[in-house]
Amino acid sequence: MCPYELSGHELAASRLLLERVPSMIGRTELGSSRTADFISCFLALTACSRSRSAEQRRGTTEADVGTRPRSHSILTFSLHNRMRSTLRLLTPTLHSSPIRTSHSLPAALLQILRPTQVQPFTLTLSSAPIRFFTSTRPVMSSNGNAKITEGSWKTSIDKDSGEFKRKASQFRDWIMPDGSGPFPPAAGRYHLYVCLACPWAHRTLIVRALKGLEKVISVTVVDWHLGERGWTFTDSKPKCEMDPVHGFETLREVYENCKPGYDGNVTVPVLYDKETKKIVNNESSEIIQMLNNAFNKFSATPEQAALDLYPDDLKKDVDEINSWVYEQINNGVYRCGFARSQSAYESAFDTLFAALDRVESILSKQRYLVSNERITLADVRLFTTLIRFDTVYECHFKCNKKRISQYPNLHNYMLELYQNPAIKPTIDQQHICQHYYGSHKTINPTGIVAKGPSLDIFDVPHDRDKKFPIKQKA
Numbered sequence: 001m002c003p004y005e006l007s008g009h010e011l012a013a014s015r016l017l018l019e020r021v022p023s024m025i026g027r028t029e030l031g032s033s034r035t036a037d038f039i040s041c042f043l044a045l046t047a048c049s050r051s052r053s054a055e056q057r058r059g060t061t062e063a064d065v066g067t068r069p070r071s072h073s074i075l076t077f078s079l080h081n082r083m084r085s086t087l088r089l090l091t092p093t094l095h096s097s098p099i100r101t102s103h104s105l106p107a108a109l110l111q112i113l114r115p116t117q118v119q120p121f122t123l124t125l126s127s128a129p130i131r132f133f134t135s136t137r138p139v140m141s142s143n144g145n146a147k148i149t150e151g152s153w154k155t156s157i158d159k160d161s162g163e164f165k166r167k168a169s170q171f172r173d174w175i176m177p178d179g180s181g182p183f184p185p186a187a188g189r190y191h192l193y194v195c196l197a198c199p200w201a202h203r204t205l206i207v208r209a210l211k212g213l214e215k216v217i218s219v220t221v222v223d224w225h226l227g228e229r230g231w232t233f234t235d236s237k238p239k240c241e242m243d244p245v246h247g248f249e250t251l252r253e254v255y256e257n258c259k260p261g262y263d264g265n266v267t268v269p270v271l272y273d274k275e276t277k278k279i280v281n282n283e284s285s286e287i288i289q290m291l292n293n294a295f296n297k298f299s300a301t302p303e304q305a306a307l308d309l310y311p312d313d314l315k316k317d318v319d320e321i322n323s324w325v326y327e328q329i330n331n332g333v334y335r336c337g338f339a340r341s342q343s344a345y346e347s348a349f350d351t352l353f354a355a356l357d358r359v360e361s362i363l364s365k366q367r368y369l370v371s372n373e374r375i376t377l378a379d380v381r382l383f384t385t386l387i388r389f390d391t392v393y394e395c396h397f398k399c400n401k402k403r404i405s406q407y408p409n410l411h412n413y414m415l416e417l418y419q420n421p422a423i424k425p426t427i428d429q430q431h432i433c434q435h436y437y438g439s440h441k442t443i444n445p446t447g448i449v450a451k452g453p454s455l456d457i458f459d460v461p462h463d464r465d466k467k468f469p470i471k472q473k474a
Contacts, residue, residue: 360407
C-alpha cells in the first residue's frame with residue numbers, strides 16, 4: 001500500500017477530464033456522486049506512474065518507497081500485479097505538461113495512453129474496494145495497428161455496401177454422445193459463458209433448461225454492457241458474476257488463454273471445458289445440438305432425457321426452416337440495425353418482414369414451425385428473436401413496419417413458448433434492454449434506455465392449445 005497526494009490543480013483537471021474525455025479513461029460502476037473521486041483516481045494513477053518511473057531511475061525498489069504527508073486529497077492505491085509491467089511504459093507527460101485548457105488535456109492523455117495496453121487494477125478509497133479500469137486495452141493486430149474490440153459487430157460492417165455481415169465462429173469442436181473424441185460428456189466438466197441479452201446465447205440457456213441440465217453445465221453471465229473492452233465480467237449487476245473459472249476480467253482473456261494471439265471476434269455463447277482448459281465451441285447452433293443429445297444420461301428427469309428437439313425424422317425440415325429464418329429474421333434484425341447505408345437498411349427491412357409474413361402463414365396451419373405436436377430447435381432459434389422484437393428491435397433497430405403483437409399467430413406462438421415453465425426463467429428483459437440501448441452508441445448515442453413496453457403483454461393467455469390441440473398418445 002502506498003499513499004499519493006493529489007494537488008488542487010490535479011483535482012481541478014479531473015473535472016475537465018470528466019467533461020472532455022470520459023470514453024478515453026474507461027468506465028466504473030461508481031454512483032454519480034463519486035464521479036469526482038473516480039476521475040481523481042485516474043490522475044493519481046498517472047502520478048503514481050510518474051513517481052515509480054523516477055524511483056526506478058534512482059534504483060529505488062517498491063519496498064523503499066516512503067509515505068508522503070497526508071492531506072484531505074490523499075488516495076491509497078493497491079495496484080493489481082498485472083498492472084506493474086504496464087506502469088513501466090507510462091510516461092509523465094500529463095504532469096510535466098501544463099494543463100491550462102480543455103483542449104490540451106486530450107492530447108496529453110493520448111501521449112500517455114497510445115503506447116500502452118492498460119490492464120485492470122483495484123483501487124482502495126476510504127477503505128472501500130472499487131473495481132476499476134483506466135482505459136481501453138488496445139488489441140493489436142499482426143501489423144501493429146489497434147483492432148476494434150467495442151462490439152464485434154463493428155468489424156462485420158462491409159465498407160462498400162454498408163451491410164452487416166456476421167463472421168463465422170472459430171471454435172468448432174464437438175461433444176459426442178458416445179464419448180468419443182477429446183470432449184466426452186460429463187457432469188460438472190463444462191461451463192457456459194453467456195450474456196442474457198444475446199439471442200444466440202439465450203438459445204443455449206433454453207435448451208439447457210428444457211433438457212434439465214442446470215446442475216450439469218455451469219453458467220456465468222457477463223456484464224450486459226458491451227463496451228470498448230468487449231464482454232466483461234462484473235458482480236455489481238443482477239445475475240452477473242466475476243469469472244469463476246480463471247478470475248479473468250474480460251471474455252477476450254478466456255479466448256486468448258485458449259488460443260494465444262487470437263485476433264478474431266469475441267462472442268457469446270462459449271462452451272468451455274474446465275478439464276482441458278479449452279473452448280469447445282462458440283457457435284450457438286452447434287452448442288444447442290450438443291446439449292440436446294450429448295448429456296441425456298445426466299438430465300434431471302427421464303422425460304427431459306427423452307426430449308429430442310432435433311429428431312431424425314424432422315432434421316431435414318428443421319434445417320430447411322433454419323436456413324432462411326437465420327439469415328432473414330435472426331440475423332435480419334441486426335442487418336437492419338447495423339446497416340450503414342439507406343439501401344442496405346431497406347433491403348434488410350423488406351427481407352425481414354417478408355420472412356415474418358412467411359412464418360405467420362406457416363403458424364396459421366400448425367402449432368409449431370415444423371410440427372403440430374412438439375417444439376424443435378427451429379422453434380428455440382426463432383423464439384429468441386421474437387421475444388426481443390417488441391421491446392428492442394422494433395424501436396432500436398428500426399424494424400417498425402409491424403410489431404410481433406400485430407401478427408395473430410406469431411404472437412400467440414411466442415406467448416406459448418414464453419409461458420413454458422422451463423423457458424420463462426431464461427428471459428431477462430432488463431438485461432436485454434440495458435444491453436441494446438446502452439451498448440450501441442452509434443445507434444443510440446445518449447444511451448437512454450426505453451422504459452416501455454409493459455412486460456404484462458407476455459403473460460396474457462395464448463390460443464395455441466385451443467387452435468391446435470395436441471393429440472394424446474394412446
